[in-house]
Amino acid sequence: MHTQVAIVGAGPAGLLLGHLLHLAGIDNVIVERHDRRYAEERIRAGVLEQGTIDTLDEAGVGERMHREGLPHEGIELLFDRKRHRIDLNALSGGRAIVVYGQHEVVKDLIAARAESGQALLWEASEVAIHGLDGERPTVTCLHAGERVEIACDYIAGCDGFHGICRPSIPEGALKVFDRIYPFAWLGILAEAEPSSHELVYANHERGFALFSMRSEKVTRLYLQCEPDEDIGNWSDDRIWAELHTRLETDDGWKVNEGPIVQKGITPMRSFVCEPMQYGRLFLAGDSAHIVPPTGAKGMNLAVADVRVLSKALIAHYTTHDDAKLKAYSDTCLKRVWRAEHYSWWMTSMLHRFPESTPFMDRVQRSELAYVTSSEAGGRVVAENYVGLPFSE
Ligand code: RFL
Numbered sequence: 001m002h003t004q005v006a007i008v009g010a011g012p013a014g015l016l017l018g019h020l021l022h023l024a025g026i027d028n029v030i031v032e033r034h035d036r037r038y039a040e041e042r043i044r045a046g047v048l049e050q051g052t053i054d055t056l057d058e059a060g061v062g063e064r065m066h067r068e069g070l071p072h073e074g075i076e077l078l079f080d081r082k083r084h085r086i087d088l089n090a091l092s093g094g095r096a097i098v099v100y101g102q103h104e105v106v107k108d109l110i111a112a113r114a115e116s117g118q119a120l121l122w123e124a125s126e127v128a129i130h131g132l133d134g135e136r137p138t139v140t141c142l143h144a145g146e147r148v149e150i151a152c153d154y155i156a157g158c159d160g161f162h163g164i165c166r167p168s169i170p171e172g173a174l175k176v177f178d179r180i181y182p183f184a185w186l187g188i189l190a191e192a193e194p195s196s197h198e199l200v201y202a203n204h205e206r207g208f209a210l211f212s213m214r215s216e217k218v219t220r221l222y223l224q225c226e227p228d229e230d231i232g233n234w235s236d237d238r239i240w241a242e243l244h245t246r247l248e249t250d251d252g253w254k255v256n257e258g259p260i261v262q263k264g265i266t267p268m269r270s271f272v273c274e275p276m277q278y279g280r281l282f283l284a285g286d287s288a289h290i291v292p293p294t295g296a297k298g299m300n301l302a303v304a305d306v307r308v309l310s311k312a313l314i315a316h317y318t319t320h321d322d323a324k325l326k327a328y329s330d331t332c333l334k335r336v337w338r339a340e341h342y343s344w345w346m347t348s349m350l351h352r353f354p355e356s357t358p359f360m361d362r363v364q365r366s367e368l369a370y371v372t373s374s375e376a377g378g379r380v381v382a383e384n385y386v387g388l389p390f391s392e
């Protein structure tokens with residue numbers, strides 16, 4: 001099999017890249033380890049930045065997002081039993097976010113892929129990449145019982161944090177920066193009407209909690225827990241009791257309870273590899289970087305990377321200009337490090353750290369009071385939360 005760009009991974013990064021290249025007439029093949037159902041049902045991110053919304057619109061896959069997504073113009077920070085609103089719209093010059101599940105974005109992109117007629121090999125095993133240094137790299141895998149070899153010009157490594165692309169780069173060619181946090185998030189999906197229109201991020205002495213949603217009938221909630229937490233220790237009753245405690249307010253606001261239809265634990269880490277390229281392999285999304293979910297940046301960064309990569313590949317194929325391909329890693333890393341800082345900062349401001357001291361607790365309170373009372377402080381939260389504009 002021959003193609004121009006071979007893409008490893010059918011998450012948001014791989015699927016969107018495949019679609020943007022297809023729209024520009026660039027042939028591509030996507031190779032994915034799991035089946036379609038797994039991709040469409042995996043519950044992960046929920047917050048789409050303005051730039052992500054614009055990119056999906058430009059790619060012609062935003063129609064259902066506008067119909068079913070929930071536009072939000074603010075978020076709330078809860079501490080000392082009081083909710084404080086950050087007006088995202090007013091503090092960011094009119095930008096906003098949409099709450100729309102990552103799996104819904106993935107469904108829309110898979111539908112566009114099916115319509116495009118371009119190849120997507122589901123349930124590919126033994127995926128490997130070769131010849132990254134040369135002119136003609138290849139991707140090999142086992143698909144439907146057959147050995148497949150895909151010869152291509154470029155490989156896009158969109159296979160997430162645990163994929164094979166980043167580890168295929170020779171040792172010593174990459175520099176890695178990372179930080180593992182001393183806690184995780186226990187997340188649930190409940191069939192309960194969201195009791196507020198906006199997300200609530202809570203700092204509580206028992207730990208962080210987050211109120212979010214997926215639709216007018218489904219609430220999404222998270223609790224800070226131990227990094228090695230056993231989900232078996234969390235009965236539904238214990239989860240609700242802990243959520244009510246951490247999200248309690250003086251004004252009597254409460255989350256609505258309902259049947260819990262999904263439960264999971266997410267470890268928290270920050271990770272960046274530099275550069276995001278080796279020879280003819282370009283890394284995009286979680287394969288190159290991870291952020292803790294507190295800033296809601298992971299999928300948005302994946303979209304930003306493939307926006308840059310698609311423009312660079314289009315310039316290569318249409319005008320033989322490789323300047324953007326050469327600049328790919330530097331261009332992406334500027335946004336990546338902004339998001340790394342923001343996600344680390346929001347995580348630090350909102351979580352309980354085991355090593356915290358009474359002094360650090362007071363400093364954390366003071367910071368929360370500042371960002372919710374000063375316009376300058378609020379702008380730092382808002383401008384980063386809605387995401388900085390793209391340079392092109
Ligand atoms: P993905 O989504 O992990 O997709 C990678 C794909 O590659 C496949 N794969 C392979 N395929 C072939 N061969 C191999 N050897 C392969 N190895 C792996 C996988 O099966 C998969 O299909 O990476 P991508 O596309 O870079 O997208 C990144 C996002 O998924 C991630 O950053 C976000 O989910 C992070 N995130 C959030 N991001 C946001 O922008 N806003 C949010 O509100 C937000 N909330 C979250 C989050 C992540 C969370 N979890 C569970 C980690 C909340 C949570 C709880």
Ligand code: PHB
Nearest residue numbers: 045046212293294295296
């Ligand atoms: C979510 O709804 O899953 C969500 C929202 C905001 C975050 C992280 C996750 O910061």
